[in-house]
Amino acid sequence: MGFILRLLLNALALYLLTQVYNGVSFAPGADVVSVVVAALVMGIVNALIRPVLLLLSLPINLLTLGLFTLVINGIVLWLVAQVTVLNVSGFGAAIVGAIVLTVISWLLDALVSALGLDGRRRV
Template sequence: MNTIIKLIITAVVAYLLPNILSGVHVTTFSAAIIFAIVLGLLNLFVKPILDLFSFPITLLTLGLFALVINAIIILLADYFTDGIQIEGFWWAIIFSIALSIITSILENIFINKE
């Protein structure tokens, strides 16, 4: 049940963030749901591989390279999803930071820690 709640929270935030960020465009809420599913799958399967291979660079940059990896994952999810358009790498970084912060806050509010 928590997975479905996290998916809905991510979709809602991804749907509403383009109202604030001019470089991100989401056409429909169904596109945001598909984006959230694709993002979750990429975070599950691709991100650990990227984290493993980029560990030395991440260590050298004191963790800042993790932002680059998150932006790459966001751009991959954008590539695989119709109805979402992110206008470049910097918008992907800003979108990933905002998405992470807002979803973390909302998950702490809405998900039970039983």
């Protein structure tokens, strides 16, 4: 999937998250560019900071059979909210928001793949 399509899907997922879950919202007056910037920051944090957090939390992640990854995803969402127009009402809301965001992103990816918009050749 191309970078622009992935960025727009993530922006749509963030927007849908704010519509579905009240614990996460955008600041009043946030425009489309702000949503796309938040999605871009989310991608950067997921690419650079999340792997380090996962590596550092590996022992506790093993003890919890991977469930601590939900906390790491909440930390990532909370970090993104600290530097963008995204607002998270608390750390618990960040964890729940990260779970909901994961489900929304998975559904959007499945929809894009089903429609054949991901650029993959079907044989």
